[in-house]
Amino acid sequence: MKKIVLLGYMGCGKSTIAQNLSKITNIPFLDLDKCIEKKANLSINEIFEQHGEIYFRKLEHEIFVELLQSSEKSIIGLGGGTPCYANNHELLKREDVSSIYLKASIDTLYNRLIHNKSKRPLIANMNEEEMREFIAKHLFDRSFYYNQAQHKVSVDNKSVAETVQDIMGILA
Numbered sequence: 001m002k003k004i005v006l007l008g009y010m011g012c013g014k015s016t017i018a019q020n021l022s023k024i025t026n027i028p029f030l031d032l033d034k035c036i037e038k039k040a041n042l043s044i045n046e047i048f049e050q051h052g053e054i055y056f057r058k059l060e061h062e063i064f065v066e067l068l069q070s071s072e073k074s075i076i077g078l079g080g081g082t083p084c085y086a087n088n089h090e091l092l093k094r095e096d097v098s099s100i101y102l103k104a105s106i107d108t109l110y111n112r113l114i115h116n117k118s119k120r121p122l123i124a125n126m127n128e129e130e131m132r133e134f135i136a137k138h139l140f141d142r143s144f145y146y147n148q149a150q151h152k153v154s155v156d157n158k159s160v161a162e163t164v165q166d167i168m169g170i171l172a
């Protein structure tokens, strides 16, 4: 069964949109970060603090592969960095995967993340100015991987419902 995989930068709405898309389609959704937390029995922050980012990326890859192996139809919300490590971007091209990049501008990401940074260890300790610069550079570095997705949806100035409808259009 096909997996619907949502990817994109932190704050683009992967977790929120995956959950709402699941409600409308009745396809179960899985958030990769939540699966990692469950497996490690630690929060994302604790994994970074206690084991470091390299350990997190290893776990992220293993669990992503595991989720793709199941025969269930599902919507999977990735973490922002998932496509950028361990050749995970190659998995986005599989025939049994519909990968969708939720593309957001720096302004959209900044405006969302400024209120939602504490659970994101990569930006948790940055001030506003540092964060804007970091997002701009990091998004530029990561865009190569995000652009490997089979589909792209722009999320700027769209409500959750509008983005969900755009995705429904792609999947139809």
Ligand SMILES: Nc1ncnc2c1ncn2[C@@H]1O[C@H](COP(=O)(O)OP(=O)(O)O)[C@@H](O)[C@H]1O
Binding pocket: 008, 009, 010, 011, 012, 013, 014, 015, 016, 017, 077, 080, 112, 116, 155, 158, 159, 160, 163
């Ligand atoms: N139109 C929108 N689409 C998606 N998320 C939105 C929207 N407007 C505001 N938000 C907020 O932006 C944040 C997106 O975070 P999240 O879904 O965790 O993104 P990601 O999983 O990509 O990091 C949430 O707090 C969500 O409520």
Ligand SMILES: O=C(O)C1=C[C@@H](OP(=O)(O)O)[C@@H](O)[C@H](O)C1
Binding pocket: 008, 009, 010, 011, 014, 015, 033, 044, 078, 079, 080, 081, 082, 119, 120, 121, 122
């Ligand atoms: O961009 C990243 O490298 C990360 C994004 C996070 O997921 P969200 O994109 O859902 O915030 C989470 O996986 C971790 O904090 C690392």
Ligand SMILES: [Mg+2]
Binding pocket: 014, 015, 031, 033, 077, 078, 079
């Ligand atoms: Mg998320």
